[in-house]
Amino acid sequence: MNKNLIVKIREYAGILVFAACLMAQSALKAQEIDMLIKGGHVIDPKNNINSVMDVAIKDGKIYRVAANIPSTSAKRTVDAKGLYVSPGFIDMHVHVFAGAEEPGFTGFGITNGFGSVAPDDFTFRSGVTTVVDAGSAGWRDFHQFKKQTIDNSQTRVLAFISMAGHGMLGTVHAQDTTDMNPVTTAFIMKEYPDIIVGIKAHHYQGNDFGPVDRAIATGRLTNKPIMVDFGSSTPKLSIEELFMKHFRPGDIFTHTFSGNAASAVTPNGREPIVDGNNKVKPFIFEAQKQGRIFDTGHGGGAFVWSTAINALKQGFYPNTISTDLYRNSRNAGMKDMANVMSKFLNMGMSIQDVILRSTWNPANVIQHTELGHLSVGAEADVSVFNIREGKFGFMDARGSVFNGTKKLEAELTLRAGKVAWDLNGISGPQWDAVSR
Amino acid sequence: MRTKTAGISEFIQHKFVRTVQRIAAVLALILITVTVEAQEIDILLKGGHVIDPKNSINAKMDVAIVADKIFRVAANIPASLSKKTIDISGLYVTPGIIDMHAHVFHGADVNSISANSPGGLQADAFSFRAGVTTVVDAGSSGWRNFPLFKSQVIDRSQTRILAFLNVVGGGMVTRYDQQDVTDMNPEMNAYMIKKLHPTILVGIKSAHFWGDFRSVDKAVESGKLANVPVIVDFGEHSPPNSIESLFMEHFRPGDIFTHTFSEHAISETAGGRESIVDVKTRKVKPFVFAAQKRGIIFDVGHGAGAFNFNQAIPALKQGFMPNTISTDLYNLSMNAAMKDMTNVMSKFLAMGMGLQDVILRSTWNPAQVIKRPDLGHLSVGSEADIAVFNLKKGNFGYMDVRRTKISGTEKLEAELTLRAGRVVWDLNGISAPDWQMPAITN
Numbered sequence: 001m002n003k004n005l006i007v008k009i010r011e012y013a014g015i016l017v018f019a020a021c022l023m024a025q026s027a028l029k030a031q032e033i034d035m036l037i038k039g040g041h042v043i044d045p046k047n048n049i050n051s052v053m054d055v056a057i058k059d060g061k062i063y064r065v066a067a068n069i070p071s072t073s074a075k076r077t078v079d080a081k082g083l084y085v086s087p088g089f090i091d092m093h094v095h096v097f098a099g100a101e102e103p104g105f106t107g108f109g110i111t112n113g114f115g116s117v118a119p120d121d122f123t124f125r126s127g128v129t130t131v132v133d134a135g136s137a138g139w140r141d142f143h144q145f146k147k148q149t150i151d152n153s154q155t156r157v158l159a160f161i162s163m164a165g166h167g168m169l170g171t172v173h174a175q176d177t178t179d180m181n182p183v184t185t186a187f188i189m190k191e192y193p194d195i196i197v198g199i200k201a202h203h204y205q206g207n208d209f210g211p212v213d214r215a216i217a218t219g220r221l222t223n224k225p226i227m228v229d230f231g232s233s234t235p236k237l238s239i240e241e242l243f244m245k246h247f248r249p250g251d252i253f254t255h256t257f258s259g260n261a262a263s264a265v266t267p268n269g270r271e272p273i274v275d276g277n278n279k280v281k282p283f284i285f286e287a288q289k290q291g292r293i294f295d296t297g298h299g300g301g302a303f304v305w306s307t308a309i310n311a312l313k314q315g316f317y318p319n320t321i322s323t324d325l326y327r328n329s330r331n332a333g334m335k336d337m338a339n340v341m342s343k344f345l346n347m348g349m350s351i352q353d354v355i356l357r358s359t360w361n362p363a364n365v366i367q368h369t370e371l372g373h374l375s376v377g378a379e380a381d382v383s384v385f386n387i388r389e390g391k392f393g394f395m396d397a398r399g400s401v402f403n404g405t406k407k408l409e410a411e412l413t414l415r416a417g418k419v420a421w422d423l424n425g426i427s428g429p430q431w432d433a434v435s436r
Numbered sequence: 437m438r439t440k441t442a443g444i445s446e447f448i449q450h451k452f453v454r455t456v457q458r459i460a461a462v463l464a465l466i467l468i469t470v471t472v473e474a475q476e477i478d479i480l481l482k483g484g485h486v487i488d489p490k491n492s493i494n495a496k497m498d499v500a501i502v503a504d505k506i507f508r509v510a511a512n513i514p515a516s517l518s519k520k521t522i523d524i525s526g527l528y529v530t531p532g533i534i535d536m537h538a539h540v541f542h543g544a545d546v547n548s549i550s551a552n553s554p555g556g557l558q559a560d561a562f563s564f565r566a567g568v569t570t571v572v573d574a575g576s577s578g579w580r581n582f583p584l585f586k587s588q589v590i591d592r593s594q595t596r597i598l599a600f601l602n603v604v605g606g607g608m609v610t611r612y613d614q615q616d617v618t619d620m621n622p623e624m625n626a627y628m629i630k631k632l633h634p635t636i637l638v639g640i641k642s643a644h645f646w647g648d649f650r651s652v653d654k655a656v657e658s659g660k661l662a663n664v665p666v667i668v669d670f671g672e673h674s675p676p677n678s679i680e681s682l683f684m685e686h687f688r689p690g691d692i693f694t695h696t697f698s699e700h701a702i703s704e705t706a707g708g709r710e711s712i713v714d715v716k717t718r719k720v721k722p723f724v725f726a727a728q729k730r731g732i733i734f735d736v737g738h739g740a741g742a743f744n745f746n747q748a749i750p751a752l753k754q755g756f757m758p759n760t761i762s763t764d765l766y767n768l769s770m771n772a773a774m775k776d777m778t779n780v781m782s783k784f785l786a787m788g789m790g791l792q793d794v795i796l797r798s799t800w801n802p803a804q805v806i807k808r809p810d811l812g813h814l815s816v817g818s819e820a821d822i823a824v825f826n827l828k829k830g831n832f833g834y835m836d837v838r839r840t841k842i843s844g845t846e847k848l849e850a851e852l853t854l855r856a857g858r859v860v861w862d863l864n865g866i867s868a869p870d871w872q873m874p875a876i877t878n
Binding site: 122 | 588749771836839842864870
């Protein structure tokens, strides 16, 4: 046999081995991505992404975000053409300590009661993957809340702890200043540093800043922000004083677009952020500039069109969009997170601004910067949504309607890489493509 | 002093006055009637397409509500007669939907499947937004814990909650409790239904039994004593029991087989529920038609594991229709293929069932099955539980429990839901005034 030929065969064999290696490598690659969300318009404000890109997920984490990742490298590909892809929404104001306790005295039965809702009932179907409970549990009930709700939910549940030891058992408990203990509260917060993001002061009817100041004292002990449901005091207390003299930068005013109507918890009505001529009060802009956080907290009684529409027109945007989901808001004007976000879209806020205020902004406010973005290595909490075009109406807390043309609809929601919601089956095969 | 003439003239005068008085009275009466009528209707749903299968209505009609009752259903009821008129042209109006299979005994016992458990959902969180006004809990509670279910959930919910009592006294706590034949007490069950809660308890549930027919038979025995139907989840017998025997030998006409379209990978060791469609030939088993003819009720009970297109699509094609459409709403089904009642109803539309048939199976049929003929229709005088739907057109997908899908071009969306004459859901604010109305000040 010709020596040259043998050499050539060896060379060819070498090439064959090399090719085989390449094939093996690509086979490895073929198994690399668990799920590829392909062709969607990615909005990831933290990473300044606002374009068509593919999102690859592996082992429950974001693996890659790039244009044209080949389907061959994924076990499963979801076609997201025409849809938006964003970080899973963070709803920063909810009440999810659902249970069976009788409401105490007057109140909504929020603490371990029927006034709260179960998180998974509302989250994934509106693109939400993280909720932050806004003070449903105080230090006395927080263990119970953890065992009963947080540990048993697919949704990531974080929480503001109530400044009142008994949380929101009854309105009367929010008046008991002897049960507002910064040291005890801080102690429980340090027990759950990954879950408790701050302190909530709420529904206090006294004519002083006592509960707010104690919450701030607790916040100083733990280096966490406070969130305040303000405006129950008789006579009214000034919100300017709240923002400028009591709040630290990073502290949160919720129910931003509340009207001044009286309710069970606001006997005199909250002081609105706009004046009698619907002009945003100058100190509001100043407060926001100085780092005070304005949260939407829509709720059953805290979102009024005239306040919101006029404020937005004058360039005042809330820092965060949230629902204040509980029994009295779920079937009323609020409905769910997607509905509240849609309201802002229809008031003229851009989709990028809406997503920012429902992902990366709340993540920053609650000091959980590992959330609210699609950076490589982040837990794959992903929201894939559709913006429906048509004629839609949106109601406020007074039961009046504002008409719009856009509505956000959650198509596919992933929590830690797992499909937690799939409205139209875009992640599944056709029924007759599978034998049984 | 009266003269005769004067008397006559007085008489005439008197008669004239009386006539005038009478005319005035009649006029006043008419006026009053008109005024009363003008105020008579509280809410008028105007211009919608009414589907009310019980009353054979399938046409454009207006629906008038006074207080909490249906006042009138007719074409062209003038808006001037109503305090409030809601324009629903382009939308469908039906009786409030009855979801005959749900789990809503919500509570805080994390170790329980359905009774007083987070696994049971809050009814109001899912009902109204899907057009549902009545849910029937399918055996989450037994006679021992029904009083807790009532005080904790039923009495606090806006949704009308009815219930099948579990044949087991403790209800659905664990799989093991469901096997306890010693806790299946027909006398207690019947007493609870007939004597104590006849307006809430509509039947008996047998579920998750691993053995022979004892659980079913105890349920039927209870049902005979209380004169109510039984509903059976036949899914965990090992080896599987014959559904033909269940339908033809154990069931009475009116008894209910739920999870009709499930398909389990059955083996002698694994057990499971025998399917109604033969898995090899994909033909509906002949005795299934015979059973339905005999009066056995086939309920959908979609759930997280009990709806397979390989069963439903061939069955519907071969002319087998379920008697009732229901969700089997609970924590594991809510975010999976089931989602909510409108999604399950839309799935049947996508499989080719007509809208009237879908509504019939979600209103008047379940009402009859649970022997509540006061529900599921829009007859004058009935409680004003009403669903107003938008039938969306577009490209939609519907999944089964295997997470495979079919495509559809229609989807029901609950626009407006009324429970006892009150608006409890309004998706797009069609019952609301414009936001620029004068501000409420205080």
